[in-house]
Amino acid sequence: MLKKTSIKVVLFSLLISTLLMLPISHGTVRANEQLLSSLFSQHSTVMLFIDPATGAIIDANQAAARFYGFSIEELKTMSIQDFNILDAEEVAKERERAQKEERSYFVFPHRSANRIIRTVEVHSSPLKLTDGREILFSVIHDITGKAIAEEELLTYQNRLQELVQQRTQQLQASQQQQRYILLGAIILQMLVIVVLLFNIRKRKEISDALRREQSALLDSRAYNRLLFDDSHLPLVVMDPINLSFLDCNEAAVDIYGAKTREELLSWKPGTVSPPFQHDGTSSGRLGYELIKECLNKGSLVFEWLHQRPSGELWDAEIRLVRFQHQDKTLLQFSVQDITERKRSDHEIRKLSQAVEQSPDSILITDLEGRIEYVNDAFLNNTGYTREEIQGENPRLLQSGLTPNETYEAMWSTLQRGETWRGELYNQRKNGSEMVEFVTIAPVRDTAGNVSHYLAIKQDISDKKQAAAQIHRLSFFDPLTGLPNRTLLMDRLEQACASGRHQHYQEALLLLNIDRFKLINDAHSLVTGDALLRAFANRIAGLLRESDTVARVAGDEFAILLPDPNKGHGQANRRALSVAEKIHQLLLQPINIDGEMFSVTTSIGITTFPEKANETPANIMRRADTALHRAKAGGGNQTSFFEIGMGEEAERSFRTERELRHGITVGELRLYLQPQVNSKREVVGAEVLVRWQHPAQGLLPPAVFIPIAEESDLIIELGTWVLTESCRLIAKQAQLGHPLHLSVNLSPRHFRQGNFVATVRQILSATGADPTSLTLEITEGLVIDNIDDVVAKMSALAELGIHFSVDDFGTGYSSLAYLKRLPIDELKIDRTFVQDAPNDPNDAALVETILAVASHMHLKVVAEGVETEEQAAFLNARGNVIHQGYLFGKPGPAEEWIAHWRSTGPVRQ
Secondary structure, eight states: OHHHHHHHHHHHHHHHHHHHTTTOOHHHHHHHHHHHHHHHOSSSSSEEEHHHHTOOEEEHHHHHHHHSSSSSHHTTTBBGGBBBBBBHHHHHHHHHHHTTTTTTTEEEEEOOOOOEEEEEEEEEEEEEETTTTTTEEEEEEEHHHHHHHHHHHHHHHHHHHHHHHHHHHHHSOOOOOGGHHHHHHHHHHHHHHHHHHHHHHHHHHHHHHHHHHHHHHHHHHHHHHHHHHOSSOOOEEEEEEEEEEEEOOHHHHHHTHHHHHHHTOOOOGGGOSBBTTTTTTHHHHHHHHHHHHHHHHSEEEEEEEEEEEEEOEEEEEEEEEEEEEETTTEEEEEEEEEEHHHHHHHHHHHHHHHHHHSEEEEEEEEEOOOOOEEOOOHHHHHOHHHHHHHTOOOOGGGOSSOHHHHHHHHHHHHHHTOOEEEEEEOOOTTTTTEEEEEEEEEEETTTEEEEEEEEEEOOOHHHHHHHHHHHHHHHHHHTSBBHHHHHHHHHHHHHHHHHHHTOOOOEEEEEEEEEEEHHHHHHHHHEEEHHHHHHHHHHHHTTTTTEEEEETTEEEEEEEEEEEOSSSSSSHHHHHHHHHHHHHHHHHEEEETTTTOOOEEEEEEOOOOOEETHHHHHHHHHHHHHHHHHHHHSSSSSEEESHHHHHHHHHHHHHHHHHHHHHHHHHHHEEEEEEEOOOEEEEEEEEEEEEEETEEEEOOHHHHHHHHHHHHHHHHHHHHHHHHHHHHHHHHHHHTTTOEEEEOOHHHHHHHHHHHHHHHHHHHHOOOOOGGGEEEEEEHHHHHHHHHHHHHHHHHHHHHHHHEEETTTSSSOOOHTTSOOOOOOEEEEEEHHHTTTOOOHHHHHHHHHHHHHHHTTTEEEEEEOOSSHHHHHTTTTTTEEEEEETTTTEEEEEHHHHHHHHHEEEOO
8 A cells, every 4th residue: 555655646746747847838837837836735645845955845735734733834944854853864774775675755753743743755756947946846645544554454464374274274184085175165265355355455445544534634624723713813714705704713803892703703894994094095995906916816915904993093914815615715814903013113214314314413333333324414524425434433533632531431321321421522534623512322122231322413613612702702801811800700699609508708819910000101012911911821820720810900810719618717718828829929020022020919808708698899899998908008918808817817827737747747536427227226437537736636627627628738638538447447357347437538639630549559558348438529529520520430439439429418419410420328418407307498308318319229328417306307208327426426436446346246
């Protein structure tokens, strides 16, 4: 039977090959193609077209799909090796056996999708297509049941042979005269048995084959029904003649909004469609044309606007397929809701148009900075072509004028997954410079991972030049380049407002060149102007960036000295220091075109604000009064508006000299104040400093810190405190008692260019754990140069150092700044804490600060907690760390640690 089956398979393969290779007329070829398509797709025999080089399945019929349990589309993505469970060596042995036995087929065990293994015959015939490609046409025949039937037949034949042997032995024992008669009867009986056996075998084969076909048919129908019903893809069967729905699955019921399957089957295509499609075409007429086209082609894919019973319109992709069922042509279609996809496509098209037509330069880079896309505005602005810029790094545009700190801050921000904004000084292809305001944002994929960077750049070169010119004309003196009276008065107004709120004073100096009129009259106006410019340059060279020197009128200048440290009673000392430096500097003659001029100046000083309604005009009047007093005294001297101010300035000078000496000889003392949690467990301490003055005794920081802030002495003092704190941390860690300390930073110290290197050196020298150190900064620190501050803080944060914003709420409190800073903690100023339980305004401020901290995932430390009522108020509103006299006053470091060690370890 196996050989007969093989002959049938070979004959069928030969028929297919012949039809494929018939070189006849176009009409006949089309008929052949249809015949082949019908034979291939609808024949019950498993057939495959296979690439002989790779074993990849090029095409398969429905019988193959049913046999292997995969769809035709899935089979096309697989190879014949995906089914064969034999390894390469066993396959080679089977090929050798087939060659020895001179058979044209191979026998392999194949595994289907449901993991069932069947024994199959694989009959393959090579075909050469009209385009020259060679493929294999393979017919797969299941012989699992046939092999079993042959074993049963062999058993039956063995039993028959035994019967014949028994009869032969009986015949040999009979009489001689009956031998020939009996022999003839036996022969006749054997012939009858053989005929009977042949008929039995034939009937059994036919019965087995029929039973297998019926079982396969039942299995196929059940399997197809199961696939249809359980498919997540909405499926509907439709009669193309009367346009009725014949069958559907639950997924179709859900997507069309029907209540039951029966309700959906009672509808027609017009029920689920609006009268008109998107382009205004009648749904009925267009639907008829599409059905007609599918009946001709066999399948069709198109988009269709639907309408649910609620009136909701939605778009779908329809895949329509023609098939035969009981001599009747039907259609099956699948439905996929593409409403969101079309909406997204529409948004993407709009976005693409906006990007392409945007006047701003737009570029997209990968994570390594390689450019993948630029719009036309970018090309027009830079002068590069798309081919020149593709794959390059944006650093190609750098002019060298952008500070390195800007780039460091930019990459630090982007690596945190945040958006960076700032100005970059770039250049075009022709070398011309431009200033661009750039916004760079990370682009994330569907998994939330950053995959690209998107940069939007605006060329603001003209705007900046125009703004700078207008600003210079409005607020700066054209002769000296200094701020003019208008800008000075504006800054005085701002200083007054800040001083009234913070309750500290600043200073204003008015300067007048002595006998300038005589010099100007004796020489030309050109010489006088040159002298004014040289005088202005000398004064400006003495001042800090935060100070303002302005030309008020003629030979009169003004110096505004703000106090960035907001000290109390230190403005007059600072003013006197600057005045003395100016007098000393003018002892050196000024060279004007080879001629030396010796000049002196009279200086008048006043501090402000003196009262709540202070105005810039009143401040200028007081400074002018002091200036006239200095000139009346003979010139070349300094006069305060109030005489007592000069005496206070002298005392400050003396304190500065003694403090500088005291740091050198070890007169400073480290003090600690505990910080506790809501359970009153010590979690750390703030480092404070005291001065053990040899004559005045132990001095609090308010006496000497503001004086140190006025000069570089604060840097020396801050370095000492930070070094001693790190030594303390390292020592306690070695003893097995980890200690977390918070150290205040002076803005002047932090702004030093080598500050980060200094901290690294202190950590290395002391061996302190950076994670046990918190550096406290003030809000005013970030105003001057936010990029520099962020860069330095980020570098230290990478070491493990924590940052806290001290006295939060008393300064600028800008969330725009805070969100860029790598801070871990906010400290509520004592002025808010003290009255919070009873003052609604202070209570609201504290609650606001706690809300900000919670939103930004920051710790909160409250300073000045002195009563149980204050502690209870804070604990009721959040997880707050307390610091104040209620839990302990500042004490010498050695005594504090001894007490702490005796009460228990720090809670980290």
